[in-house]
Amino acid sequence: MRRAPTRAASRSVRPMYRAVVAVAVFVAVAGTGVGFWLRGEGAAPVASATLGGLTATIGHASWVVMQNHEMDGQDGYQMPAQMMPGAPEGDDMRLGVKLSLTNPGAGARLFDLGTEFTLGGGRTDGHLAPQADTFGGLPRLTAHSQVDGVLYFDTPMPSQADPPLFLNWRRDGGQHRLLVDLRGTAPDHHSHG
CATH class of the missing domain: 2.60.40 (Immunoglobulin-like)
Structure with a gap:
């Protein structure tokens, strides 16, 4: 028989999801910046x-x-x-x-x-x-x-x-x-x- 997760267990998982979402947003923003740099828009003259x-x-x-x-x-x-x-x-x-x-x-x-x-x-x-x-x-x-x-x-x-x-x-x-x-x-x- 499987037990339902307790409230304490679900609360401890939320920070992990937030961290994963934060890392994904950072990677997306950094990737966009690298794309601009590679196209010359952010590169030093x-x-x-x-x-x-x-x-x-x-x-x-x-x-x-x-x-x-x-x-x-x-x-x-x-x-x-x-x-x-x-x-x-x-x-x-x-x-x-x-x-x-x-x-x-x-x-x-x-x-x-x-x-x-x-x-x-x-x-x-x-x-x-x-x-x-x-x-x-x-x-x-x-x-x-x-x-x-x-x-x-x-x-x-x-x-x-x-x-x-x-x-x-x-x-x-x-x-x-x-x-x-x-x-x-x-x-x-x-x-x-």
């Missing part, structure tokens, strides 16, 4: 990465001083945005990030700078599209070749308390974060307006 047959390498980044953004340099009157089409607005500054794309493979590779690269970190929302570039609309890179250019972003200048800036590179279902090194590149903000 790097200077160079390879995705979809292309290698992207970050070069020097610098703030671009916008000439003639002030109407009268003595009074500090800032020219309205409608008089300077394409110039950064408000507290935004123009940041130029040098980028090299290399195709080490035997076949041509297509790419789209405007959709593959965004600026994150600093005071951005993490998905700031380029304003312009010097790549001239180049859509593909032939075998065993390289192209160098600059991507331009309009963003508020980050403070030391803000996270570092990085390029988010998404290509062929993969992602990498490329570190934007701004050491020694602080502009004269007054020259911007």
